[in-house]
Amino acid sequence: LFAEIFLLLSHFYTGVSQVPNFPEFVIVGLMDELQVEHYDSNTRRYVPKQDWANRMTEDDQTYWDRYTQIARGTQQWFKGNIEIVKQRLNQTGGVHVYQWMYGCEWDDETDEVVNGYWQDGFDGEDFLVLDLKTETWIAPVQQAVPTKQQWENDKAMLARYKHYYTTECVDWLKKYVEFGRSSLMRKDLPSVSLLQKTPSSPLTCHATGFYPDRADLFWKKDEEELHEDVVKGEILPNHDGSFQMSVDLDLSGLKDEDWGRYSCVFHLAGGQEVSKRLDKRDIRTNWKTNDGGLVGGIAVLAVIGCIIGFFVYKKKHPKGKDPHQDH
Template sequence: MLYLSNNMKPLFVFLLFCHVASTVKHSLNIFMTATSGVPNFPEFVGVAMVDEVQVGYCGSNMKTAEPKQDWVRDLMKDDPQHLQWYSLQCIGYQQFFRANIDGLKQRLNQTGGRRHILQKMDGCEWDDETGEVTGFNQYGYDGEDFLALDLQTLTWTAPKQQAFTTKLRWDADKTRLEYNKHYFIHECPDFLKKYLNYGRSFLQRTDLPSVSLLQKTPSSPVSCHATGFYPDRAMMFWRKDGEEIHEDVDHGEILPNHDGSFQMSVDLNLSSVAPEEWRRYDCVFHLSGWKDDIVTKLDQAVIRTNRVPEFPAGLVVGVVVGLLVLLVICITGLFIWRRNNNGFLPANSEDLRQH
């Protein structure tokens, strides 16, 4: 589980949670974050994710939760009470988090203007083949695990001594524990199945990626980059002579794109490989459930780079002269336009389009 620390890493890193590896598991995750003393960031943020796609959002001073997908809006229209339930949860948890973060600061004697972050991740996973359900409910404080609910024993575990007092108090609240058990084992999977039914065409689609070879400088590793694929159950690796290699290979994480698709990269260090040996390498992208892999041969001619190319001196001189001529034409046109404004009519718009 990822938590934010006080060194102020990007505050939305908590959204980038580990993906489900199984091809038959679906997930509903709710992430909540409360902050104290953090400038330019809401005091409370809540995000709902289905199969790692953001489906809802709420924040400080919002009176209602906000659907983030068209099919979620359709669901809310058909079931207005569902949106009302989420909106009430959002308002209630804002108050709950505010009270708990203030209480933690006092109990841990955390005074002054220090920044503090309290986070919650809960939800469930459902295996659509076996029917197995797994629920989870975890809290983190200032970048460290704080409390986690054990649904088997209906007790809270406290990895840090500072959380022990809270554990004892929450263990004594039997009504809340029974509600948690019912919600995460029964209600949460029911919600998830409903979302999967409404979002079937979106969540269960298959999108193949665009794959490119990228390199910053001639001495940099070559990055095989795939973007635009869905779902995120994918893998990518480098091969030599048809065999997967691990030496000098650096695998990146699967990351979300703004449109709900995903991207990933795998880098290959070629510093010890002679140019004539490059043809022996290729990059393979495999998407779960898709029979054909996307294979990209390592070819210098197709590598994309952002380095500035070196131009011949004669070409540079020619470009400079051309720019000077263009500048003279522009200046002349400017004077003509000013004369037109002093008594002459500007050129007809149709004439401008013809030129």
Template sequence: MKLLALLLFCNTASSVKYSLKYFLTATSGLPDFPEFVASASVNGVQVGYCDSNIRTAEPTQDWMKKLVKDDPQHLDWYSEKCFGNQQVFRANIDSLKQRLNQTRGPYILQRMNGCEWDDETEEIKGFNQYGYNGEDFIALDLQTLTWIAPKPQAVITKLKWDAEKARLEHNKNYYINRCPDWLKKYVKYGRSFLQRSVLPSVSLLQRSPSSVVSCHATGFYPHRAKMLWRKDEEEFHDGVDKGQILPNHDGSFQTSVQLNVSSVKPGDWSRYDCVFQLAGAETDIITKLDKKVIHTNSVSLSEFPVGPAVGAAVGVLLLLAVFGFFIWKRNSQGFQLADSEETTN
């Protein structure tokens, strides 16, 4: 079983793939948070950002700053799109509240779009999808050039958008040609950054002696990583809760996996260990379950190495922008977009 898992992990790591993703989030009823946030990321690393407060696009990586210095019009295009989408999304939230007779917020309208490119096979994949208050609403099928409506409330919008053939062709051209061209350009400028490999620091954290033990890794790159708990060198899942891979402010990542130790006998702790595996790395980081090395509340939580992305307001904005679908699967009503809403990219 261990050999099979290793082979699967290695196969995933050997495929050289890059992604360019845009996350757009419009909100209403969220105090102290911008009404509109947009973020561009390459391989999960934020490379550009804008919101309704700053009203312009800003590169967030040194190599991206070099690109826009060489091509200022590139940044102008992003700033124009940021402002235009802000107006469209705001109008749509107002329309949604009226159509659904919603009086209690907050309200969150989101879009994720972009493309993926394999530089070995040259395979290209584009995507464009919307959600509202935690549920999928409508997504573009580039193979059939039609919109997919997972909820009855989206059928009217689907029929309208399916009839707009010029817009569909524009979408197809953007996601199959323009987006991959830009992604290849970004990879050219940021290749050394995007192809680096950095192992994390790993710590065991516990709030109290009766709490779960969290094995936390921060500072690693790339984001293709796996973290697990083992017993007698065999992976197990009972009492284990795996966390998401989240970004740090410096372009690295963090993740954690929790173990419920309430059923672990004191004499059996030495049989457990936490394993961190990074794509492309020759060795794993193995941390034994040992009470002597666990950080608890006797140490201030501010001293825990949980990564700067979750420690400040800027970090919160980064998380909400890069992971724009942070509430995408929350149970909620579906919705119907305003007739004039969609900007294609």
């Protein structure tokens, strides 16, 4: 069901131009999809988003102040880069979004650095991508070719990046794991409910409250997973850091005597499962009988959607040289 599990540290920077009611610049630091750091141009402070992240000051009392200053400088760098890319693309006014994402993956079982990545984007499309294995830059658009050529000729910069993503970034990742192990390595099973809007609606199996997001939810008949007459939803975040997902089953062709052969199965990475057999008495709904009564109990058919609608990297400047280079 799942690929091998790796730990991922990633940072997202987003700079915007002429976007109303949105900060001009935002940094989000994530550890395995859990937000641990934040900066924006409204608050102008680099702050922890998890209690355990405060432990970053154990070895460095000035940690948050120092990275606040770095973030403020990067904010100005981003503002300049938006103008440079606009000129490259022959654009002037209007709404524009410049994004930068970077990070590294690590296998905590083998201590192997799986991958490091850097990706630039402008107005929702790739602009420059680093291929760390070949130590080359990919330019998806013609306007990025001059930067690609310039950066590939700078062998010292490429060597610096390779060292950062394969060594220093992973050192930061390991520190986060050390401080936040109880949160980052936890495994929470969900509550699973059967929901239906009307008697003719598809039956929804809804799982909520699980962690991490490496999970699967599916319908099966007897012991065989169903692929027909099912519609699977995306994994969505809950406000408390856990996750939810749902999968619909079309009941139109289902015979009454076959109901007991169907079940909804939630599978969490690592092997833990929750199974719920299809039973009419367990279905929650808000459709009414002819006498106006409610059938099946209280409806809970709302799916909470939380979106991190921007991305782009925040470089977690280690002790080394600032890698930012103008386009």
